Amino acid sequence: MTKIVFLLETSLTGNWKLLLLETGNWKPLLTGTFLNMSEEKENIKKSAFGSPKSVVREYFEQGVITVIMALFLMTFIAQAVAVPTGSMQNTINIGDHLFVNKFVFGKSTPVIGPLLPTREIRRGDIIVFKLPENPKINYVKRVIGLPGDKVQVRGRRVLVNGKELPEHRVAVKLTGDYQNRSALEVAKADPVPTGATYEVYYSDQDWEAGDDDSEFTGMRYAVKEPVTVPKDSYFVMGDSRDNSLDSRYWGFVPRENIFARALYVHWSFNPRDPDFKSSGNRLLDMFLNANWGRTGTAIK
Numbered sequence: 073m074t075k076i077v078f079l080l081e082t083s084l085t086g087n088w089k090l091l092l093l094e095t096g097n098w099k100p101l102l103t104g105t106f107l108n109m110s111e112e113k114e115n116i117k118k119s120a121f122g123s124p125k126s127v128v129r130e131y132f133e134q135g136v137i138t139v140i141m142a143l144f145l146m147t148f149i150a151q152a153v154a155v156p157t158g159s160m161q162n163t164i165n166i167g168d169h170l171f172v173n174k175f176v177f178g179k180s181t182p183v184i185g186p187l188l189p190t191r192e193i194r195r196g197d198i199i200v201f202k203l204p205e206n207p208k209i210n211y212v213k214r215v216i217g218l219p220g221d222k223v224q225v226r227g228r229r230v231l232v233n234g235k236e237l238p239e240h241r242v243a244v245k246l247t248g249d250y251q252n253r254s255a256l257e258v259a260k261a262d263p264v265p266t267g268a269t270y271e272v273y274y275s276d277q278d279w280e281a282g283d284d285d286s287e288f289t290g291m292r293y294a295v296k297e298p299v300t301v302p303k304d305s306y307f308v309m310g311d312s313r314d315n316s317l318d319s320r321y322w323g324f325v326p327r328e329n330i331f332a333r334a335l336y337v338h339w340s341f342n343p344r345d346p347d348f349k350s351s352g353n354r355l356l357d358m359f360l361n362a363n364w365g366r367t368g369t370a371i372k
Contacts, residue, residue, distance in 0.1 A: 078213040091185065151202055153210050153332070158251060159310030159317065160212055162244070162273060163198070164334070165254045166343025168366060170212075172332035192308065193218070195232070196269060198371050200332040201308075201325050212334060213318055213325075214270070225291075225320060226273055228313070230299070243276035245263050246314060252344040254314070254363065263318030270372065275314045291320040306330070340366035350354035 101203045155168045164170070176190055177199075193199065202208075217223040221232050230237045244256035259276040293299050294307065301307050305324035310316025319325070340363040342348065351359050 084325045091096060101225075117260055151297070153212070153334075155208075157263050158253075158256070158260045159312055160198070160214075161312040161315070162242075162258075163270065163311040164212060164216075164337075164371060165340060165342070165363075165366065166252065166344070167254055167340050167363070168337045169339040169341070170200075170371060171335045171338050173335050174332045176333050177330060193327075195237075198334040199325075199330050200334060201330040201352045203322070203329065213308035213310055213316075214307050215306050216291075216319070217301040219303050219305060219327075221297045221301045221307070223294045223301060223307045228272075229331065230309075238265045238269075240264045240268040240270050240271045242273050243279045244273045244312075247275070249346045251315070252342075252346060254340070254342045271311065273312045277314075278314070293320055293323055295320055321336050336370040336371055337366045337369040340364075 086159050107207050133342070153172050154171045155166065155170065177193055193215055195215055195218055198212060200210055200217055216230060216237070217232060220232070222229045228241055230239065240262065242261040243259040245259055246256070250256060256273060260279070261271075299307070302324055304327040306324055308321045309318045309320065340369060341358055341361065342363070343350065343357065343361070344358050348361060351360060
């Protein structure tokens with residue numbers, strides 16, 4: 073009976089040999105290398121997902137994704153808008169930067185409708201819109217008249233369909249460099265009428281004037297007699313009634329020009345304010361001299 077003897081020889085490097093004893097000598101039959109599981113797993117990952125990304129490539133991809141998301145948000149959902157004038161003081165101050173809701177007045181869609189609910193424009197809403205003659209400028213005003221409403225402005229009284237709007241009237245000082253001041257100084261105020269949800273501001277110099285004593289210089293709509301708001305249009309006014317160019321001057325805002333509703337202040341910075349004291353460094357001023365107390369203020 074012939075006896076066949078095999079010998080498995082290994083090394084520290086992971087190599088192995090299978091030896092056969094023949095005529096008193098060991099002869100190599102097979103050779104190989106033991107499988108390293110960690111290396112094999114890494115090889116599988118490389119084959120499945122490609123080689124590891126470089127740091128530059130990872131930052132580049134993250135940057136592209138961020139830009140795409142920002143463009144999506146600015147186009148369909150929210151946008152930052154700066155307010156350079158005082159027509160809405162003291163509801164919105166000069167230098168306020170607002171976040172606005174761009175989808176709330178849009179058309180509802182079956183896919184994202186439940187996630188991004190829409191509604192009709194209501195009286196009292198503070199809207200952001202563009203005028204046909206100035207399509208590059210964003211205007212911010214309060215809605216007073218809806219389509220079909222009859223609007224008339226008599227002094228400090230605003231009548232819609234023959235009934236006075238409940239507005240809390242406040243007297244402010246329009247003196248000095250008030251057109252650059254962030255907020256107007258309050259002098260006095262009327263009692264809050266029932267149903268009033270916002271404040272409007274008038275000059276204290278004409279506080280005792282009657283309904284027929286208002287100056288109508290340049291005003292063409294709703295000041296001498298009632299006007300009817302056309303279909304798909306709105307009558308808007310600034311809350312700073314004696315310092316606002318609005319529908320009393322240039323008429324109605326088409327529905328198609330309204331693209332957002334003001335939400336809240338995310339930052340407020342007004343270097344034109346007479347009380348502004350610069351540090352000499354613009355970037356430092358934007359942080360140290362910002363009115364952080366306005367951040368988070370809801371616009372209503």
